[in-house]
Amino acid sequence: xxxxxxxxxxxxxxxxxxxxxxxxxxxxxxxxxxxxxxxxxxxxxxxxxxxxxxxxxxxxxxxxxxxxxxxxxxxxxxxxxxxxxxxxxxxxxxxxxxxxxxxxxxxxxxxxxxxxxxxxxxxxxxxxxxxxxxxxxxxxxxxxxxxxxxxxxxxxxxxxxxxxxxxxxxxxxxxxxxxxxxxxxxxxxxxxxxxxxxxxxxxxxxxxxxxxxxxxxxxxxxxxxxxxxxxxxxxxxxxxxxxxxxxxxxxxxxxxxxxxxxxxxxxxxxxxxxxxxxxxxxxxxxxxxxxxxxxxxxxxxxxxxxxxxxxxxxxxxxxxxxxxxxxxxxxxxxxxxxxxxxxxxxxxxxxxx
Numbered sequence: 001x002x003x004x005x006x007x008x009x010x011x012x013x014x015x016x017x018x019x020x021x022x023x024x025x026x027x028x029x030x031x032x033x034x035x036x037x038x039x040x041x042x043x044x045x046x047x048x049x050x051x052x053x054x055x056x057x058x059x060x061x062x063x064x065x066x067x068x069x070x071x072x073x074x075x076x077x078x079x080x081x082x083x084x085x086x087x088x089x090x091x092x093x094x095x096x097x098x099x100x101x102x103x104x105x106x107x108x109x110x111x112x113x114x115x116x117x118x119x120x121x122x123x124x125x126x127x128x129x130x131x132x133x134x135x136x137x138x139x140x141x142x143x144x145x146x147x148x149x150x151x152x153x154x155x156x157x158x159x160x161x162x163x164x165x166x167x168x169x170x171x172x173x174x175x176x177x178x179x180x181x182x183x184x185x186x187x188x189x190x191x192x193x194x195x196x197x198x199x200x201x202x203x204x205x206x207x208x209x210x211x212x213x214x215x216x217x218x219x220x221x222x223x224x225x226x227x228x229x230x231x232x233x234x235x236x237x238x239x240x241x242x243x244x245x246x247x248x249x250x251x252x253x254x255x256x257x258x259x260x261x262x263x264x265x266x267x268x269x270x271x272x273x274x275x276x277x278x279x280x281x282x283x284x285x286x287x288x289x290x291x292x293x294x295x296x297x298x299x300x301x302x303x304x305x306x307x308x309x310x311x312x313x314x315x316x317x318x319x320x321x322x323x324x325x326x327x328x329x330x331x332x333x334x335x336x337x338x339x340x341x342x343x344x345x346x347x348x349x350x351x352x353x
Contacts, residue, residue: 047115050088052123053101065103072096072112092120105129142183142213149178156188160195168192183213190222199226217246224256233260251281255288262295270295286315290322302329 053065067087068079077097080087092115099122100110106126113122145153152175159168172189179185190205203226209219220243227236240257247253258273274292277285289312296305309326313319 046091046093047117048088048090048119049092049097049099049113049115050086050119050121051082051099051101052086052121053082053103053126054085054124055106055126056128058125065101065106068100068102070098070100072098101126142216145179145182145184149175149182152178153184153188156192160191163195165192165195168195181212183209183216183219186212187216187219187222190219194222202226215242215246217243217250220246221250221253221256224253224260228256228259228263231263233263236260237264249280251277251279251285251288254280255285255291258288258295259291262291262298265298267295267299271299271301283315286312290319290325293322293325297329305329 049069051067051069053067065082066079067082069077069089069092071077072095077092078089080089094116096112096114098110099113100108101124102108103126105128107129109124109126111122111124113120152171156168156171156175159165159171169192172185172192175185175188186205186209190202190209193199193202193205203223206219206223206226209216210223220239224236224239224243227233227239236256237260240253240260243250243253244257254273254277258270258277261267261270261273271292274288274295277288278292281288289308293305293308293312296302296308306326306329309322309329312322313326316322
């Protein structure tokens with residue numbers, strides 16, 4: 001969707017362990033399943049699929065997660081939400097399925113499971129995500145949506161993820177009637193306009209969001225990203241400062257701050273922010289490495305810039321821009337002439353999206 005923000009919108013990722021065994025006679029409890037069309041279980045050979053979801057402490061009682069199961073050959077089979085950490089799907093035909101779990105504040109994870117009759121149990125152990133926690137937390141002062149309005153907002157995010165723009169617009173119109181002047185609603189309108197490739201209209205909605213709630217994390221990051229795309233780093237910095245007050249664990253906010261500092265020729269600060277983004281985001285943030293390398297060159301640390309690019313290219317050997325930058329850094333410097341060395345610009349790096 002081009003963005004990652006709203007307290008329900010942010011899907012999160014977590015590790016999982018897989019347990020499969022037949023447990024005849026296990027009854028369904030504490031689960032909510034939504035039946036989908038085109039569900040054709042085999043009446044002769046089918047199974048019950050139980051999904052157990054635990055947080056990082058092993059607890060389950062307060063955890064609400066969306067569980068989706070899809071056939072490996074394509075197409076959604078069923079979905080449901082956990083209660084007391086579990087959800088059970090009955091009448092699942094034998095076959096291979098993908099099980100995906102999404103919960104606010106955690107990383108999204110999926111497993112492949114072979115359903116071959118009886119009762120199959122899949123267990124997920126969640127890991128919290130710092131950036132998602134920051135975005136999914138409800139800051140003080142943000143008005144609470146009524147359950148019906150929140151359900152509509154969830155439908156908007158789902159439709160935007162699936163590029164069902166007409167459905168998203170219809171839900172937004174209903175949502176506007178239920179919750180006028182709510183910051184999350186204006187933010188969602190902005191994301192809708194962004195999907196329509198209407199950046200000017202999107203920014204209007206995101207500014208309205210900040211007028212209603214100045215610390216709306218998603219609007220702050222979206223406007224920061226827009227400013228960087230327009231080569232206006234000076235506009236991005238104050239927005240990012242506020243975003244980092246709200247979500248100091250967001251690697252994307254630190255990455256964008258690194259880009260803003262680099263474009264303003266504040267090289268030590270750019271290096272610091274780039275390092276922080278990588279520390280928080282790990283492999284997920286490795287797209288920051290070319291930008292960090294550029295900042296290191298500008299700060300006079302060519303050796304480490306080469307190391308950063310070499311590390312990046314191990315995971316992304318087809319990244320031609322990074323390879324060109326590394327090749328340029330490896331070219332031997334000419335012997336200094338009597339006129340002295342000529343100062344040049346550091347090799348260009350692609351911006352962080």
